Amino acid sequence: MEISQPTSILSQSSSTINTTSIHASMEHLQTTIRDMEAFDAAHADVIQMLLATPSPHAMKRYYNQLASEGIGPWLKVQYIGQTMGKGVFAAKDFDEGEVVLREPKLVGIQNAHSKEDSLVCSFCFCYVGSLELQLRWKLFARGHLRPIRGTNLQGDSQGTDNQCLEQHARVESDGDERICDPPSSVSTSCLGTEICNYKCRSDESEEQSAKRRALSFESFSWISDDALRLPFGDVFPLPHIVECRGGCHEDLFCSFCSEACAEAAWEAYHCLLCTGSKSLCPNKSLLSEFKQFADETNDIFHLAAQVIANVICKCRKLESVATEVKSEEDAKARNTRMLLEAWEPFAMGHKRLWWESIALPEDVDPAEEDVFRNQMKELAANSLGLLKKVLFMEEYAALFSLEVYGYIIGMFELNNLEIVVASPVEDYFIYIDELPHDAKCEAKKITKPALEALGEDYASYCQGTGFFAIQSCMNHSCEPNAKAFKRDEDRDGQAVLLAIRKIEEGEEVTISYIDEHLPLEERQLMLADYGFACQCSKCLQDREASLN
Numbered sequence: 001m002e003i004s005q006p007t008s009i010l011s012q013s014s015s016t017i018n019t020t021s022i023h024a025s026m027e028h029l030q031t032t033i034r035d036m037e038a039f040d041a042a043h044a045d046v047i048q049m050l051l052a053t054p055s056p057h058a059m060k061r062y063y064n065q066l067a068s069e070g071i072g073p074w075l076k077v078q079y080i081g082q083t084m085g086k087g088v089f090a091a092k093d094f095d096e097g098e099v100v101l102r103e104p105k106l107v108g109i110q111n112a113h114s115k116e117d118s119l120v121c122s123f124c125f126c127y128v129g130s131l132e133l134q135l136r137w138k139l140f141a142r143g144h145l146r147p148i149r150g151t152n153l154q155g156d157s158q159g160t161d162n163q164c165l166e167q168h169a170r171v172e173s174d175g176d177e178r179i180c181d182p183p184s185s186v187s188t189s190c191l192g193t194e195i196c197n198y199k200c201r202s203d204e205s206e207e208q209s210a211k212r213r214a215l216s217f218e219s220f221s222w223i224s225d226d227a228l229r230l231p232f233g234d235v236f237p238l239p240h241i242v243e244c245r246g247g248c249h250e251d252l253f254c255s256f257c258s259e260a261c262a263e264a265a266w267e268a269y270h271c272l273l274c275t276g277s278k279s280l281c282p283n284k285s286l287l288s289e290f291k292q293f294a295d296e297t298n299d300i301f302h303l304a305a306q307v308i309a310n311v312i313c314k315c316r317k318l319e320s321v322a323t324e325v326k327s328e329e330d331a332k333a334r335n336t337r338m339l340l341e342a343w344e345p346f347a348m349g350h351k352r353l354w355w356e357s358i359a360l361p362e363d364v365d366p367a368e369e370d371v372f373r374n375q376m377k378e379l380a381a382n383s384l385g386l387l388k389k390v391l392f393m394e395e396y397a398a399l400f401s402l403e404v405y406g407y408i409i410g411m412f413e414l415n416n417l418e419i420v421v422a423s424p425v426e427d428y429f430i431y432i433d434e435l436p437h438d439a440k441c442e443a444k445k446i447t448k449p450a451l452e453a454l455g456e457d458y459a460s461y462c463q464g465t466g467f468f469a470i471q472s473c474m475n476h477s478c479e480p481n482a483k484a485f486k487r488d489e490d491r492d493g494q495a496v497l498l499a500i501r502k503i504e505e506g507e508e509v510t511i512s513y514i515d516e517h518l519p520l521e522e523r524q525l526m527l528a529d530y531g532f533a534c535q536c537s538k539c540l541q542d543r544e545a546s547l548n
Contacts, residue, residue: 108466
C-alpha cells in the first residue's frame with residue numbers, strides 16, 4: 001500500500017454524547033435534581049465565590065505567574081471587556097511559522113477509542129513501551145491478535161506456574177472462525193500474542209476480510225516472537241513503561257513514561273482517582289462505577305473528576321502547612337480560603353452551564369431541545385451523584401454542587417482543545433518506505449504483513465482532549481493569525497500554537513474555533529454554540545457582500 005506523509009494537528013474539541021447509552025444508564029441511575037439544588041442552596045455563599053469572575057488584578061497576577069514559570073513568556077493575557085472577556089496579546093513580534101505558545105495541560109484525558117489503539121503516558125501523552133508493543137496493540141485493537149497469559153507485551157516472559165500457557169502464535173482453523181475483541185483492561189505483565197483469524201468486520205468488504213484471513217502463520221509468527229525485533233526499530237526508541245505508584249497497573253491504560261510523570265499525576269489528582277491497593281480514594285468500588293458511567297456516556301466527566309480531585313489535593317497540601325485554628329467558624333473560613341486558592345486556575349476559565357451550552361446533536365429534533373437539555377442536566381446530576389459518593393469531603397462541600405459541576409463541564413465544552421500525538425508506528429512505516437531499495441525490500445519481508453493487516457489504520461494516532469490555561473483565553477477569528485499545529489518534534493500532549501503570518505507586538509493572538517473556510521451562514525451557525533456572533537473583518541465583509 002502507499003504510505004502517506006504524516007500530519008499532526010490540534011483542533012478545538014467538544015464533547016461527544018453517547019445518546020444510546022444515556023437512556024440505558026438513566027434507567028439504573030436516578031438522581032433527584034431537586035435534592036441537589038437544595039444542597040446548592042445550603043452552600044450558595046461559597047458557590048458564588050467559586051463562580052465569580054476574577055478581578056483584572058487577580059487575572060494579571062495569575063497569568064504573570066505562569067509567564068514566570070516559562071509558560072507563554074512572550075504573551076500577555078488581558079481583560080478586554082464584558083462582551084469579549086479576556087484576550088491574549090503578543091509581547092513581542094512573531095514571524096510566520098514561529099512558535100507562539102507551547103503549553104502543558106491543566107487537565108486532560110486520552111479518548112476512550114484511542115486507548116484501544118495507542119499506549120501513551122497517562123500524564124504527558126507520549127508513546128511508551130516499544131515499537132513492537134505499539135504495533136502489537138494496534139493489531140490487538142483490530143482483532144488480528146489476541147492476548148494470551150504468560151508473556152509481557154514488552155517481551156519479558158513471566159514464567160510463573162500456570163501463567164506461561166503459550167509462547168508462540170497459532171492460526172485458528174478455517175472451521176473455527178470467531179470474533180476476538182481487543183483487551184480493554186489488562187495487565188502489561190501477563191500478555192503475549194496469539195494470531196486471531198476472525199470474521200468479516202462491519203467496515204470491510206468480503207474481499208478485504210478474505211485477504212486478512214489469508215495471512216499465513218509464517219507471515220505473522222514474528223509478531224508473537226518476544227525475542228524478535230523490528231528491523232530498524234531502534235531508530236524509534238520509546239521510554240519504558242512506569243507503573244502507577246498506587247498499584248492500578250492492572251489497568252494497562254494507566255501507565256507512565258517516567259517516574260516524574262507518575263509522581264506528577266499522583267500528586268495532582270491520581271492519588272484520589274486510582275483503583276489500586278495504595279489509592280487514597282475512600283471508595284474504590286464506586287470509583288470504578290463512576291468511571292464506567294463516564295466511559296458509557298461522556299468522557300468529559302473524567303475531566304471534571306480530575307478537576308475536583310486536583311482541587312482537593314491542593315487543599316490538602318495547603319491544610320498541611322496551615323496554622324491551627326481554635327473555633328469552628330475560623331476553620332470554616334480557613335477551608336473556604338484554601339478552596340478558593342486551589343480553585344484559582346479553573347476560576348480563570350470562561351464558563352457556561354453545560355446543559356445550556358452543549359450543541360444540539362443532529363439526530364435531535366429542534367422541537368425537543370428543552371427535553372434534550374433537561375436530559376443533559378439529569379445526566380450531569382447522575383455523574384455528580386456517583387462522584388460525590390467517591391470523593392465527597394464536607395469541608396469542601398461547595399465543590400460538589402450541581403451548579404459548580406455544570407460550570408466545570410461547560411467550561412470544557414467551550415474551551416477544550418483536541419490533543420493529537422503522532423504515532424511512532426506511522427513514522428516507522430514511512431521510514432521503511434523511504435529506505436534505499438535493497439534495504440527496503442529486505443525490511444518489508446517482515447513488515448509487509450502487519451502493514452497490510454492494518455491498512456490505512458497504520459497512520460492512526462493518539463487522540464485526547466485537554467484544558468489549557470492560556471490557549472483557552474484565545475479569542476476566535478475567521479481570519480486568525482495563529483493555529484494549533486504539532487511539528488515533528490512535538491511528541492507529547494502539550495498545546496503548540498504557531499503564527500500563520502507575522503504577528504506584531506501588542507496585536508491580539510487569535511485562532512479559529514471552526515473551519516474558517518466555510519460560508520458565512522455555516523460559520524455563524526457553528527459559532528452560535530460558543531455563545532457569540534463573530535464580528536471579525538472577514539464576517540463583516542462577507543455580510544456586506546451578501547447584501548449587495
